[in-house]
Amino acid sequence: MNLREDVHTAGIPVLCQACEARHRGVCGALDPNQLVTLAKASSKQTIEAGAELVGDMETVDHYxxxxxxxxxxxxxxxxxxQQIVGLQFAPDFLGRPFKSESAVNAEAATNVSLCSFPKGAIERMMRESPGLENRLLRQTLKELDEARDWMVTLGRKTAAEKVASFLLLIANHIDPSSGDEGRATTFDLPLTRAAIADFLGLTIETVSRQLSKLRAEGVISIENNRHVSVARRDRLEARAGH
Amino acid sequence: MNLREDVHTAGIPVLCQACEARHRGVCGALDPNQLVTLAKASSKQTIEAGAELVGDMETVDHYxxxxxxxxxxxxxxxxxxQQIVGLQFAPDFLGRPFKSESAVNAEAATNVSLCSFPKGAIERMMRESPGLENRLLRQTLKELDEARDWMVTLGRKTAAEKVASFLLLIANHIDPSSGDEGRATTFDLPLTRAAIADFLGLTIETVSRQLSKLRAEGVISIENNRHVSVARRDRLEARAGH
DNA sequence: CGATGCTTTGACTCCGTTCAAGATCGGTGG
DNA sequence: CCACCGATCTTGAACGGAGTCAAAGCATCG
Incomplete structure (x- = not known):
């Protein structure tokens, strides 16, 4: 095992210093030495909306x-x-350990910023540092919980409930502070109508109609097709079927 | 409970000797000493079909x-x-690490045999033995893959495709040998029509109608409502929408 | 035997899809 | 600045697949 001899932020690579993944993401399990090793092999990259990150059936060589x-x-x-089977936000880990080929297609829904590292580097560290595997297990369990919640929405909710549930999902991600306050939550939808439809198992038209209905009923307001303001979150929750 | 003291087959507890989970399940990560420790705290139990194993929101103290x-x-x-969000077969691990309360309801679909151990014992071993965490990670990833496959079925397939997909899922679990041979695959459905409907996001009536249609078309035959024989698996696959 | 719980089948309804125009946004160039 | 364009989004009308309601058929078990 490595000795702990570094001063707190002294040994942290610049690449990682302001990185959210170092605290809440998988890198939080690494000590400064490991972080340096990984940072050496890592690269930050920016991808524009719509670009494909990983193709289905494609061999993946980096996470x-x-x-x-x-x-x-x-x-x-x-x-x-098409069906969207997962949405990933910062600081989520992107990749499927223990499989060389991806079973899903990964695409940038918005402009995306990534920190990529070679598959081998992570797998080596997983063997050395049990904490990393623990982080991955926790993230995977979280994704499984989310997938199962979404299965209920896909299988058992009406179109109106699906759209309300989707808006709440986004609202909670953008503004996790509970909506019990009177003030409106406001955000930009990260997905086009087509992507929302693929997420909800609906058609574009049905999504549009349900959004129009919510707007007509005063639950939300929409500007420029993307900017949404949730006037009263409790009314949206009532429509989501809990 | 019943642990044999004399050393036999390298000190493996009798409870574990014929256990599938020792090879393909999470226990495969444990060495004989750990197996003995865990077996001491474990108990085998039989549960009859329909019984509830874990209630939603219930505090869980064993896996x-x-x-x-x-x-x-x-x-x-x-x-x-209601929506079924997962089906577990031997030798799957049942439980949600890192959370005291269950977010799902677990129920015996058929008569079930379980090997239960206290939560604490597993969590202690996870800390000691990284192999166990690795097994749990692999199982969780497998469940996530299955959940995502199912999301496509729930969100984008027709009733006919859903039922065909379900039959294939069961057929592959009961008889993993590829169906490229001419002979028919035959099995008992582990789920009632109501459970199948909950799994597929359909109603009982629709499931029944689709099964009748497949039977009328000669793709399958059904006896006693439960016993199914798949005459030609390729024709079922064609109806499942791949 | 009937009694009970599943399952099947039929007739009708309704929600979400499909097909078809329009409307609006954002960008580009005259 | 405005005209034009493609892409995205909205709205309407008609259709169809799955749901709902209702009744009858079949198991299993007393």
Missing amino acids: SNVLAGVVKLTKTLSDGR | SNVLAGVVKLTKTLSDGR
Whole structure:
């Protein structure tokens, strides 16, 4: 084992110093020495909205942390029907350990900033440092919880409930402070209508109609198609079917 | 409980000797000493179909391995609509590490045999033995892959495709040998029509109608409502929408 | 035997899709 | 600045697939 001899922020690579993933992400499990080793092999990159990060069935040789933006994970049937099976926000870990090929398609839903490192480097550190595996397990369990929540939405909720649930999901991610206050939550949708439809298992038209209905009923207001303001979150929650 | 004191087959507890979980399950990560320690605190139990194993929001104090039978994990909306979010077969691990309360309801879909151990014992061993955490990570990733596959089915497939996909899922679990051979695969459905409906996000009636259609078309045959024989698996696959 | 709980089948309804115009946004160039 | 354009989004009308309601068929078990 390595001796602890570094001063607190002294040995932290500049690449990592302001990085969210160092605290709340998987890198939080690494000590300064490991962080230096990993940072040497890492590279920060910016991807524009719509670009494909990882293709389905594609061999993957690197993993990443999402530093900013939203990544959507999709699956597509042979005839083109598509379903979003996961949304990743900062500081989520992007990649599927123990498999060389990806079973999903990863695409930048917004402009995205990533910190990428070679597959081998992570796998080596997983063997050395049990804390890293623990972080990955926790993140995977979190994603499984989210997937299961979403299965209820996909299988059992109406279109109106699905759209309300989606808006709450985004609102909670953008502004985690509880909505019990009177003031409105306001944010930009990170997804187009088409992406929202793929996420909810609906068509673009149905999503649009349900959003229009919520606006007509005064639950939300929309500007420029993307900017949403939730006037009363409790009314949205009532429509989400809990 | 019943642990043999004399050394036999390298000190493996009798409880574990014929256990599938020792090879393919999480216990495969443990050495004989750990196995003995865990076996001391473990107990095998049999549960009859329909019994509730873990209630939603319930505090959980033990984890289990599924030794035989099928466990269904469900989520229920406030108005009673229900969705199955996971099916567990032997030798799956049953439990949610790092959370004291369960977010799902676990119920025996068939008669089930479990090996249960106190939460604390597993958590202690996770700290001592990184191999155990690795096994849990792999199992969780597998469950996440399955959940994501199912999200596509729930969100984007028709009722006919959903039912065909379900039959294939069960057929592959009961008889993993590839269906490229001419002979028919035959099995008992571990789920009632109501459970199948909850799994597929459909109603009982729709499931029944789709099964009748497949039977009328000669793709499957059904006896006694439960016993299914898949005449030609390729025709079922064609209907599952891949 | 009937009694009970599943399952199947039929008739009708309704929610979300499909098909088809328009409307609005953002960018580009005259 | 405005005209034009493609992409995205909204709205309307008609259709169809799955849900709902209702009744009858079949198991299993006393």
